[in-house]
Amino acid sequence: MAISTDIVGTTFGPFVRDYTFRDLEICALGCGAGWDGETDLEYVNEHDAEDPALKPLPVFAVPLTVNEEVTRTLDYGFDYSGSLHYGVDVRFHAPFRMNDRVETYVTQEAIWDRGEGRGSLSKQVGKTYSSDGTHLCTVDTYDCCIHDGGWGGPRPPKDAVDYPDRAPDAFKDERYGLNWPLVYRLMGDWHQQHIDWAYTEQTGLARPIAHGVSTAGAAMRHVISLLFPGSPERMTRFKCRFTSPVLPGAVLRTQVWAMGEGRALFRVVDASDESAKPYLNAGIVEWA
Known part of the structure; x- marks a missing residue:
């Protein structure tokens, strides 16, 4: 089609x-x-x-x-x-x-x-x-x-965030749980890439991958705890791109840069190899 x-x-x-x-x-x-x-x-x-x-x-x-x-x-x-x-x-x-x-x-x-x-x-x-x-x-x-490119439509706009040229102001490490995708899928995202090992083998990955939203939710917990702990209701905006699949068991490192009152940038990388492609990128969080 x-x-x-x-x-x-x-x-x-x-x-x-x-x-x-x-x-x-x-x-x-x-x-x-x-x-x-x-x-x-x-x-x-x-x-x-x-x-x-x-x-x-x-x-x-x-x-x-x-x-x-x-x-x-x-x-x-x-x-x-x-x-x-x-x-x-x-x-x-x-x-x-x-x-x-x-x-x-x-x-x-x-x-x-x-x-x-x-x-x-x-x-x-x-x-x-x-x-x-x-x-x-x-x-x-x-x-x-990924199978539907080249149909002659318009090109997408650029989506980039300029991170400060300094080390993160704060970070938090946490291992992504082996069974978190099995729980998160109960929210209504039933794609087989998050549970079916045979399905995922076809893509060359070692195991079913995390939902992007589940990874984002973990990062959301991290930025709340680092920036406005105990007050999730203060959040007014949360933005990120899913740039690399997370295999359950990986240790996530959420890096945060404070950018002034009520605004910070973040990304999520592999804690064992920060130079690898980030899991989440172009991250923005805002709060009141």
């Missing part, structure tokens, strides 16, 4: 999700919260199931737009087997409740051609609203479909 730009500019939805504090906890667990039974328990301890009071990890915004239902609905002719998450840019407008029925409307904003052998690049924008109409978040999400 050939790439078609017919749906560019079209908004789909609402995509409705009923969630409770359990879903907030599953998302956080899939991003490594509580991995040692002690770290970042504020994201997974509801204290009282009848009146839960945990702190939602803000990355919960992303799977409301990035999930199997949305991917299958916004079909512009891409080869799903070659679909890779390319990056996100999330704006947070209001906090998530402990339980709610939310509606997400997703617009297919652009489809670009990266060239033969490099795939297509898609941009979708999801806007999520609470049951009382409050605008909770806006998620810009990008997907690269």
Whole structure:
């Protein structure tokens, strides 16, 4: 099936999700919260199931737009087997409740051609609203479909972040858990590259890879702990590109550069080889 730009500019939805504090906890667990039974328990301890009071990890915004239902609905002719998450840019407008029925409307904003052998690049924008109409978040999400380049479309814009010419101001190391993808996929990203060993062998990788959003969620925990600890609700923006696959078991190093009041840059590298291609790049975090 050939790439078609017919749906560019079209908004789909609402995509409705009923969630409770359990879903907030599953998302956080899939991003490594509580991995040692002690770290970042504020994201997974509801204290009282009848009146839960945990702190939602803000990355919960992303799977409301990035999930199997949305991917299958916004079909512009891409080869799903070659679909890779390319990056996100999330704006947070209001906090998530402990339980709610939310509606997400997703617009297919652009489809670009990266060239033969490099795939297509898609941009979708999801806007999520609470049951009382409050605008909770806006998620810009990008997907690269590696088998679908060279169809003659426009080239994508550049996406680069200029890091300071100095060592990071802070960093945090953490081993990505072997089973985190098995948990995170419960958020609705069922792609077999995250669970099926035979499927992944075809790509030449040693094992199923981490979800980009799960890795981003781990990095989000790190930057919160380094920049505004204990206050995830202060985050107003989180942006990054997924530039290299993470194999579970790798030790992530989240590097942070402070850039003034309420803004920092970050990236995630392999702690054992900082010169290797970063796992996450072009990272921006902002908070109030």
